[in-house]
Amino acid sequence: MPELPEVEFARATAQKHFVGDVISNIVFEEQGGGPRDGQVDDIVVQTGGASMAEFKALLLNNKVLSVNRKGKQLWMELAPTSSSSTSSSSRKKSSSHFAGGSSTATTALLFHFGMTGAFLVKGEAVPSYKSFHCDDTRWPPKFCKCEIQFESGGSLAFCDPRRLGRICTRPADQVLITEPIVKLGRDPLHDGVDKDQLMSLLASKSGPIKGLLLDQEIAFCGIGNWVADEVLYTAHIHPAQPCNSIEAARVEALANAIEHICTTASRLLKEGKEFPAAWLFNFRWSKGKQEARDHFNNKITFETIGGRTSAIVLAVQKKTSTSSKVDLPTLKVAATGESTASKKRKRKAAEEEETVAKAKGAPMQSEEIVSSRKKRSMGAVKAAEEGEVQKAKRKGKGK
Secondary structure (H helix, E strand, C coil): CCCCCHHHHHHHHHHHHHHCEEEEEEECCCECCCCCCCCCCCCCEEECCHHHHHHHHHCCEEEEEEEEECCCCEEEEEEECCCCCCCHHHHHHHHHHHCCCCCHHHHHHHHEECCEEEEECCCCCCCCCCCCCCCCCCCCCCEEEEEEEECCEEEEEEEECCCCCEEEEEHHHHHCCCCCHCCEEHHHHHHCCHHHHHHHHCCCCCEEEHHHHHCCCCCCCCCCCCHHHHHHHHHHHCCCECCCCCCCCHHHHHHHHHHHHHHHHHHHHHHHHCCCCHHHCCCCCCCCCCEEEEECCCEEEEEEECCEEEEECCCCCCCCCCCCCCHHHHHHHCCCCCCCHHHHHHHHHHHHHHHHHHHCCCCCCHHHHHHHHHHCCCCHHHHHHHHHHHHHHHHHCCC
16 A cells, blocks of 8 residues: 555655646546446545535635645645635535635645555656556556646546545634644654654553554654565564563664655655665565565564454564563663562462463472472471470370
């Protein structure tokens, strides 16, 4: 699916071709020869309760001021031009459906790319994805959910075969403070990665690190399946490793990997260059076709973690003990011996093992249980001996 680097590439493409241009027409009826040709896909195109005529009127004759992105969300900032032909009555209707909308306010046209969304520019090479193919045999391309036509003669198509993408609008001055943008975590490309903040966050979470990276709200936005696997591979962290068991050195490596992978992938896509030869990205797509191996001939295995298929190289991504993290204050143990909590856990485990063993009538195996039994037996013998001594003494006194 399109992740931060691919959506950043789409943003840069739209910025390059259409900033300063004016929207002359928009076609929301599907085009390109797909099964819904001629119909508005209301799963993808979300008008917010407005009619299609009102939705189009809000966007027509608007100039593209900028194209922005946060995570996997992309939006164009639009402003009406003096040539706008929308009537005052239709503007009033539009304002009722779009909070804050007016003839002078700018509008944000939002796109979420879902699993298979893509921007295609008429006359330009189509973007290439490993997991799906963009139609390059016709215009408009197949599964075109929206075609924006500009006064310059250029056209931009948004295509989405699986219908998981979304198109909607927000007032431009509210786009950052309303959903979906307001709920997103840090954008690694724009905001960077705060290592101390990441350390504290991971210490408070016990779930697998892969799940946290995929969640667009908790820590970062824009990281999807392949980016998450790439950064964990680079940082030598198993995707199922509990967050609060990752040692400080690995957390720092993870922070560096997130920034490096997102920055490098975005730059190379814009330059039209291939990803580095050693990246896991180049080898992860052969699942089920042949035995997958990385650049260094290490075997790639696949597991479902965080609800997604994870590519893992066990030679470098070893899952460590959940009690291995000892560098945070809450988990420090004195050098002179075991922590009290550790001793309590061992005693509790020994008691539980003894209970199970008794219930099954099986011999107890725990060293602590055996030691405990020996102590009780020795105590009983010693008590018996002391009893005999006391009895003898009493007899002596009686004589």
